[in-house]
Amino acid sequence: MPEKPIKSAVRGSRGNEQDFRALIDDLTSVNEELQHSAYALAHDLQAPLRAIATFTRLLKDRIQGNLDDESVHMFDFVFSSVERMKLLIQGMLELAEINKRADVAHVQVETLAAVQLALRDLEPAIEATGAKICIDTLPTVYGNPDQILRLFENLIGNAIKYRGDNTPEIRISASSRKDAWVFSIEDNGIGIDSRYHIRIFDMFQRLHSASKYEGSGVGLAACKMIVQRHNGQIWVESQPGRGSTFYFSIPADSQIVSRESSDSGIERKLTMKSDPSSFKSRTTESGR
Numbered sequence: 001m002p003e004k005p006i007k008s009a010v011r012g013s014r015g016n017e018q019d020f021r022a023l024i025d026d027l028t029s030v031n032e033e034l035q036h037s038a039y040a041l042a043h044d045l046q047a048p049l050r051a052i053a054t055f056t057r058l059l060k061d062r063i064q065g066n067l068d069d070e071s072v073h074m075f076d077f078v079f080s081s082v083e084r085m086k087l088l089i090q091g092m093l094e095l096a097e098i099n100k101r102a103d104v105a106h107v108q109v110e111t112l113a114a115v116q117l118a119l120r121d122l123e124p125a126i127e128a129t130g131a132k133i134c135i136d137t138l139p140t141v142y143g144n145p146d147q148i149l150r151l152f153e154n155l156i157g158n159a160i161k162y163r164g165d166n167t168p169e170i171r172i173s174a175s176s177r178k179d180a181w182v183f184s185i186e187d188n189g190i191g192i193d194s195r196y197h198i199r200i201f202d203m204f205q206r207l208h209s210a211s212k213y214e215g216s217g218v219g220l221a222a223c224k225m226i227v228q229r230h231n232g233q234i235w236v237e238s239q240p241g242r243g244s245t246f247y248f249s250i251p252a253d254s255q256i257v258s259r260e261s262s263d264s265g266i267e268r269k270l271t272m273k274s275d276p277s278s279f280k281s282r283t284t285e286s287g288r
Contacts, residue, residue, distance in 0.1 A: 053082045112138045118152040136173035147226045154219040159187035186245040192238040
């Protein structure tokens with residue numbers, strides 16, 4: 001075969017590869033700009049929203065004695081809409097923050113420490129509901145400590161929130177499967193119809209009214225984004241009235257086990273090998 005067509009094909013292939021890389025760079029740049037714009041927009045919306053709430057409250061106080069029942073209802077509707085918008089903005093900021101920190105270097109993270117701090121942040125809800133939480137053997141993985149903490153906060157928080165009339169019973173465990181750790185958060189809550197097992201991980205998707213279950217509707221979308229940032233997958237197995245088990249996988253770059261199995265409930269005084277200061281403890285608004 002003549003050499004010239006081969007050389008021409010090689011040059012063409014290299015040219016296509018360079019064009020493809022340039023296209024990827026352009027798309028990455030555009031995506032970063034969109035993420036920055038979304039974060040800035042969500043952040044800037046907070047000030048006018050506070051102004052709406054403040055002046056609406058002042059107006060209501062000024063004419064309080066002249067309000068009929070319908071007028072009171074209209075004011076209450078405005079206040080509830082403002083609170084709903086606050087939750088949506090917080091959700092947008094949460095998703096933007098996850099994207100912004102996507103390139104943070106991964107380190108060894110003891111998932112036991114992450115679970116313990118998540119339980120600490122969720123302690124008011126745990127105490128109020130009498131939730132019983134069992135933690136099985138948990139591994140050490142490579143990841144972003146803050147995002148893994150947020151992941152557990154959202155999933156455990158949902159297990160408590162969507163309990164129905166039951167006292168929450170939650171089991172947190174992990175198993176090694178091929179080249180990944182698969183974590184599970186199992187509860188005895190209201191369950192989820194199979195029609196919604198995929199949809200619930202989309203942004204701003206809610207299966208229940210905000211009046212029944214508070215939340216921004218981005219909790220599971222944030223979980224999905226975090227797991228994808230760790231090259232894993234997330235899914236749910238559930239039936240209405242029979243509880244739910246949420247699973248997520250993280251590549252098993254580390255096989256270190258952090259503790260033995262325990263069924264004694266929440267372990268508040270276990271020794272943590274990880275430095276708790278590597279996590280940012282906070283209260284998270286989660287929602288399906």
